[in-house]
Amino acid sequence: MNPDANMVVAPSDHFILYEDVFIQSVKKGLEEAAQNPYLVTLGITPTRPDTGYGYIRYDKNVGTGIHKVLQFTEKPNVEKAEEFLASKEYVWNGGIFIWNVKTAIAAFKKYAPEMYSLFHNGNGYYNTTQEQAFIDSEYPKSPNISIDYAIMEKADNVYTIPADFGWSDLGTWASLYEVAEKKENANVSSNTNLYLEDSANNIIHLPSQKLCVIKGLKDYIVVDEDDVLLIYPKKDEQEIKKVTEILKSNNQNHYL
Secondary structure, eight states, X not given: OOTTOEEEEOOTTOEESOHXXXXXXXHXXXXXXXXXXXXXXXXXXXXXXXXXXXXXXXXTTSOSSOEXXXXXXXXXXXXXXXXXXXXXXXXXXXXXXXXXXHHHHHHHHHHOHHHHHXXXXXXXXXXXXXXXXXXXXXXXGSOOOXXXXXXXXXXXXXXXXXXXXXXXXXXXXXXXXXXXXXOGGGOEESOSOEEEESOBSOEEEOOTTOOXXXXXXXXXXXXXXXXXXXEEEGGGGGGHXXXXXXXXXXXXXXXX
């Protein structure tokens, strides 16, 4: 409807602790996108060597508040993640993008021509009563690829605004632990029926009617849900995905 519009693309289920800092960063991104043909991403200041997030390396020596992106790295191993954190040249990729409509369309045309052509054919239907029918028909034909792989990792006009606004995608138990209220000995629990001794830095999720007695447990995830009991070190939580694959291969999907 407005070919000169600037837009923000943001996941709807992420946790933002410092809304004022977030809004300042978004405004900065909109100003840059309006003035320059930049694909802007908000870079999240990392707080730990998390292997579950993508990382963005940026040129910290050039730019004020906004910096050219040098490299994307998807979910590194823990050694690489520790290197990234120590270098102070990396931010987490939170999937929050800001750009001008024309800049975005030009990027799709150049780097994802198949997708561009597919949806360009719908220009006569958008914002009409026929739009939904077109989407229902054509969207399933689109390549199943993320914006990171399709555009951001290929483009040479990607810039990041590093920011620390208390972000979490709440996609892992460790990320939930980071933002949740800590109780005695930095334990996080949704259950008050607990008896903990010499236990710290755990996240414990149990049915409300169940009593839990734990001694000598540190830095663990404990989840009792229906017919599954999970007890796993927090630092190894990315390995849980391997367990789910094993369950799938053994036709045990009912546990997932």
